[in-house]
Amino acid sequence: MTTDLQPLKRALLSVSDKDGLIDLGRALDARGVELLSTGGTARALRDAGLTVKDVSEVTGFPEMMDGRVKTLHPKVHGGLLALRDDAAHVAAMDEHGIGPIDLLVVNLYPFEETVAKGADYDTCIENIDIGGPAMIRAASKNHAFVSVVTDVEDYDALLAELDAQDGQTTYAFRQRLAQIAYARTAAYDTAVSTWMAQALDLDTPRRRSFAGTLKQSLRYGENPHQAAAFYTDGSARPGVATARQWQGKELSYNNINDTDAAFELVAEFDPAETAACAIIKHANPCGVARGGSLIDAYRAAFDCDRTSAFGGIVAFNRELDEETAREITGIFTEVVIAPGATDAAREVFAAKKNLRLLTTDGLPDVLAGGHTVRQVAGGLLVQDKDAGFVGIDDLKVVTKKAPTEDQMRDLLFAWKVAKHVKSNAIVYVKDQATVGVGAGQMSRVDSALIAAKKAERMAEALGLDAPLTQGSAVASDAFFPFPDGLLEAAAAGATCVIQPGGSMRDNEVIAAADEAGLAMVFTGMRHFRH
Template identity: 80%
Template sequence: MTDLAPLRRALLSVSDKTGLTDLAQALAARGVEILSTGGSARTLREAGIAVRDVADLTGFPEMMDGRVKTLHPKVHGGLLALRDDAGHVAAMEEHGIAPIDLLVVNLYPFEDTVAKGADYETCIENIDIGGPAMIRAAAKNHGHVTTLVDVEDYGALLAELEANDGQTTLAFRRRMAQIAYARTGAYDAAVSSWMAEAIGEATPRRRVFAGTLAQGLRYGENPHQGAAFYVDGSDRPGVAQAEQLQGKALSYNNINDTDAAFELVSEFDPGVEAACAIIKHANPCGVGTGISLLSAYRKAFDCDRTSAFGGIVALNRPLDGATAEAIAEIFTEVVIAPGADADARTIFARKKNLRLLVTPALAATDAPGLAWRQVSGGLLVQDRDNGVRGPDDLKVVTKKAPDADQMADLLFAWKVAKHVKSNAIVYVRDRATVGVGAGQMSRVDSALIAAKKAERMAEDLGLPEPLTRGSAVASDAFFPFPDGLLEAAAAGASCVIQPGGSMRDDEVIAAADEAGLAMVFTGMRHFRH
């Protein structure tokens, strides 16, 4: 294995033809012989570039609708042969195998085919076989062969050749080999994941997740932790699909919190009402809806003004100037919305560090998908929590039934509680949170903390009493005892929404009746850890 390896012969066989002719012209200008296949060869010839068909090299035509064209010893021998091994060199001479020093391959667009909703047979036909086989062979032999699988590396190759008199360094070949193996690994992951879903295999024996680097991050949750952001190639709107219009680079915590904010605000239909969610440390500190984004933002802000400082703001409609002006009154880390008008952009331009992200659409919160997290020695994989409940799904279990206004607040509170860390208690009044208790070991403590926050905000706003008086309250899981429910009643809640299902449901219902509360069961839990 030597440091510098000359480049005399290249095999170019790509599905994505971007940059192909420019690369081939630059290689030809250096005297590199170019081999190619099918559509790539036609593209090169049309550009006036001399090219030799792989079929001419192997002595076998492309056959079986192109399924067989590069699976041949003269291709794989040329890629795998060790140039400094006498036995390999002798075998090449005996069988007329010429070395191939550069392989440029990008694969059949399997992921794009699946994303377009193609049928099973079409997806199968877009599984590349020869490409991955050549990539693995060339990457294994990176001591002598350079492997390129991404268009963005064409320029780096040409710069490498310019710097080293038509040769590549071992360091460069190693880096390209790592990228190559990551690509084939991600490709196989996409195929296996699609096939598991297609055949209804919910828990396949082996599952692989893959991502593409979107950006390196200065650090993770804390400065001593390295971090990076990878995207999984899905078209689900959110942080990964967003365009950052201004502000500093996003941090690890920014991305995590912005994702939480956007997922929450996407619960609210922009055609029905404007919505705003303010997130701090992945928990909502205020959520509101209104006839305008400005009114929704002010309602969300008035839930917990202290925690909103330095928070993440998500909107379900394009950001307008009036709302931008209000948001800019305090320090805000990130604003994400499905668009922003010219006035909003001008206002935010005065806040150089504020990150403004726009997305193509809201996320479909009821869409299927997988969520996973790492644990020591493994991965926990589950379906995304896409459960929703409407008025027809609720069961009134108390003597008193909620009226129409209470029902609207209950459903609002239920949507928010889904996005609050357990144990979650959410007080809502007039379609705005007025107290949020998150992440406590006891549901009673969550109820108390949320009520205390509401009391503090009433003092700050000069209100005669906390807005929890007459509020609706949501609990993400059942009340195991009446105590948590009674704390909510003491805070002034008039109605309750919870999953039900406790061994002591009868006691909890009796306590609600005695306190004069209306209560409904959802039959669905929303734990969030």
């Protein structure tokens, strides 16, 4: 195959997204390129005063079946697929009156947007493009001779290439366009197959694919020797992928991961009820609290572990105000994310050039469906998002002593936080604020001890007579397999416990709780997070 420059004399344009179409059509026309088109695209170009030949004139067939059949014809696909340096191909083109097509500009029916609007099954089916992907794949395969553009953002790059190469395109340029085009059709098919699996209630379809669009090339991954990038999946879920960044340097790989963890956690708390704040370090909470105001919530969360909060990620469930912004700037903070921020709050942060401020215009629905995906050697682990919810009516009191109303509120708060702590997780809570968090230990006993030790250190730093774990509620993300972890929590001052239950030794654990004077409830649900 030839790899030299290829002239651009004839183009086929057929787009759903008309942004930039007229400017592109005029630029191509000015360069002497013949324009072929279909339906609404042809009308738009003609309305702009451009000369356009309908594809139906080329094929000799009208568009039919409500537009389902218009470009699926040898005079289109032959023009895209013919090898210009193959004598047999050229002879076939001459024999059948097939003209070469040097440029294909296609963006597809808005299937993803149609699904996002909640359209019914038949409407979604009608928005599955057939001719577009077929032409894109044909042109991409023949990129030795044909340029294919599928994204509006590449129009300027195409015109710049034509200017630089005197109306021609280089092989390297066409290769890049072909790669983008194949990725687009793959993402489109992914959207269709994913939607169909959901429509058919298939939890584990035989084949599953995933797609993403580059949002940001990152300086590096978790470590400087790892290359990385951030891709979006097209969902409208409020969060780090859809947020507006007001200031600060680019987010890093670890920033993005931690910011997502922080915002998903703070979304557990309804802003209509109380303000809430979550401070995250290395994907684990180091302080979470509710309060009558954002600043109250922030201060309570900060007092859980001031050392770890340094250089952390702070998330709020309400619009950020000036007073809270000033409080945050008292220490070094990497990222702040909230549904919104007042002008005054943004002005406060403007003096902190390295602090990133993100706003999302909403909170994610923590009870909504969806999937998480993790790569392992040779495969992918796919599961439902942990949207498990436990309310007060779901709890089973298993000890002689029942929790008080205030204790029950703290237990449910601790349970929501434990859902977002790496296993094994132990969370101490008092007055709707974490006072000790033990995360990611191989032993649940160690998690209880670490959380208690952190609380002791904070008590000393705050000048308190006793750590705040005294009189606290404690949550365990999974059952206590033995009484030892529970007894460590009791030794730290916990007076009530929430845990899933389900251990072979539940009776021993319950007996130990009764002997220690603890109130304990079972949830019947665990929240492992690895």
